[in-house]
Amino acid sequence: MSFLEYAPAPESKSILHLKKDYGLFIDGDFRDGHGTPFTTISPADESPIARIANANTADVDTAVAAARRAYDKTWSRMSGADRGKYLFRIARLVQERSRELAVAESLDNGKPIKESRDVDVPLVAAWFFYYAGWADKLDHAGLGPSPRALGVAAQVIPWNFPLLMLAWKIAPALAAGNTVVLKPAETTPLSALVFAEILQQADLPAGVVNIITGAGDTGSALVNHPDVDKVAFTGSTAVGRAIARSTAGTGKKITLELGGKAANIVFDDAPMDQAIEGIVNGIFFNQGHVCCAGSRLLVQENIHDEVIDRLKQRLSTLRMGDPLDKNTDIGAINSKAQLERIRALSEVGEQEGATRWSADCEIPAKGFWFAPTIFTNVETSHRIAREEIFGPVLSVLTFRTPAEAIAKANNTPYGLSAGIWSDKGSRILGVADRLKAGVVWANTFNRFDPASPFGGYKESGYGREGGRHGLGAYLQSGWSDALPASRSPRPSRAIRPSTKAKPAEKAVRAASKGAAS
Template sequence: MGKLEYAPAPESRAVVHLKPSYDLFVGGDWVASQGGTRFTTISPATEEVLAEVAEASAADVDRAVRAARTALRGPWGRMSGADRGKYLFRIARIIQERARELAVLETLDNGKPIKESRDVDVPLAAAHFFYHAGWADKLSYAGLGPDPRPVGVVGQVIPWNFPLLMLAWKVAPALACGNTVVLKPAETTPLTALLFAEICQQAELPPGVVNIVTGAGGTGQALVEHPGVDKVAFTGSTEVGKQIARSLAGTRKRATLELGGKAANIVFDDAPVDQAVEGIVNGIFFNQGHVCCAGSRLLVQENVADEVVRRLKRRLTTLRVGDPLDKNTDVGAINSAAQLERIRELSDLGEAEGATRWSPECELPTRGFWFPPTVFTGVAQAHTIAQQEVFGPVLSVLTFRTPQEAVAKANNTPYGLSAGVWSEKGSRILWVADQLRAGVVWANTFNKFDPTSPFGGYKESGWGREGGRHGLEAYVALAGGQEEQL
């Protein structure tokens, strides 16, 4: 039987109404940048310019922080938890109502397949607001102390791989706990955050509760270092996370950092192979590998390694790479030219260091930023691709003989964000999970997320947790603490 061919199934762009240019969202209104500088955001799939966006200066960041402080001292700060929860419920419902618009805009700006934006990012973003809306009037029952209060003004910096979802992860718990927010989206993917600003207006959220300042690294640095910010929440690279940690050292500011990862996906010889192969594919090729918790290191028990790799390669020949707006697409575009160059450099280094590189035959579009699904075999622990985060659709395959060796290899990394274990023996899964130094361990699955479950890592993968009851801790202070500075 020949390869299945799929007719094109493009999602319509008509549901998205892009403006030629966007200003900053401060104090409930759209305001021009005081510096007047603008930058463009493009579609990674076509390199088409989507819009011009204002670049916030330090003065703009100061204006946003002052607006957030004013809102905190105003009606929002005096509002009951039940009333705050109503706003979060309203935002969640509007996200659901505008789900198709958000999904198409996310795919246009980010490059990820529309089926991922539609089926994962947007529903999960709404779920985080629904979940945290329920906590807003129950914080005293969360085990966070007898009288939890807001920390204050929160500065939040989010990455380009899950723009809307990372916004929800950060904004929802902050608002549920009574804080106000100044958020900076990534410079390559600002559009869904700007649409979220419209959603805040539609939900009639009080002015200044959520402020959105767009820009690059300088804008983020100004926000992190602003003396009026009480807590910093950052998701991004370990390198930038270390810089933030250094800048906050010695200050009164709190911080949660969710940084890089180099997750091990461990497959034992008793694992259901076809199910494991699906988990491997989801673990590393979901969102083009632009996932901090991606299963980028496949550890396979030696006696089944050849069979697992053979079936994996067969499965990869069925992946469809191409137009992210096509509902049949499995692997979309790399987010930026800079990220594509890094993936290429590390992949070339993998070959130079002696690993064997393989990709399925696939015709890549001539415009945009593209990289084929790639598997490296013959990888050693010391190889760069086994140690450094590639953040792309690149899988390194290593082998092990005993569970002890699997754990030793899995933990032999500066990161500790996530891991996966595949086995039919529950006792083995529990033993391995207990030994792994990772914040999240999936059993016979991978990349499953739920707002009720905390997420975060160890070592160079950051500190603090997001989601669940644990994720509320960073956004509350107890009586006599920082909330008295409000």
């Protein structure tokens, strides 16, 4: 027998108390939606998990109204210290129910349980703990004394890190004093609905967080709702562009975290074994469904062959299969549509003349799967070197000098992240300074921390999430209003004249928008 064919070690699903039907979480309770419900499936075997309510525009109105009510009556009147208490409580409950959340996430998303267990869920708790600490310290957020919340935040999140993206959105919004309507992705609503149960358990006042499920039209109705003050979106650049267009001139504050085509630069003096690990982690972590994935490997020409050789050896040890098995390294592709996109772009890669190599994995009969793949002989003009594939596909390019590496790394419409591998500190600092990317990792990749701001240049979006900067995205300066928000909630938009914002406030918004762009 082969030791490496480890006996199955599946995480038990029994910890997850699945309901057959999940409603919309509005005003503190689950309720039916008025759209046609849909079924969420496990991408690993296409089996149905649960029926999910679908929010139509009336449901969106109800949710936004609930959030507005909670903002006016409760949340904006509460002291920062008390808001912090709720956030700490949520963080602890996330830790207590971490196994359940990890199972829900892996089941619905297809990512390996070891990633949801060791990365996603611990980071979710960390995010709530971090922003819980900020709730009573907003004077130090960099916006002057007594900054004010924005109001109701509409948040639309993607399917690649369903629960983590929820935490990135909800934690800073609540800490800053906003209320939230959040829409998880159509294919991955489950963990957000389990999280809604946690909110009930935490006794979070009704309406402070509302979670509505549905497809793109639900999201569109939400971000375009007239009573929304802030829009935060993570997802594709195409949708981000549409949101930017439709919210322009409405006075809504907006944060967009979009696509990427990150360069992972390996110099010939890199710590080789760790660089190989970093390349693997950069592109094959979470099946490559990572906006900041290191999908373009830029390797110094003199070590190209060795790197590729070692990379292939390492990829051959990756274990693809049941996402709930604790030894699985590569899980399922999240949806059929995404699998088709990955396949199509890979075929384009071959047609354009790049050399394809895929790890020899046994592909399960059911579900959506794609073997870890690397393309060599990729030129900067190839589509696989320019477009975001959002899958376990690595494009390898070479460079000769640091200057060429920097030029090639920056030669993309995106600018979310980048990686540098070198044993030489001065080179790392010098190159990092010249990379146009929101996050630059040195001798590591795909590491996240709630204290570190995250966001992109160019078509990768604007605004930052995480850290003090992420908090600022949900605040406005207190100078434009004599009274701090905690004692003077703004009147509901619904009863306001159509100009919506007071002139002074509008000017502040315009200025902050100008500064952001």
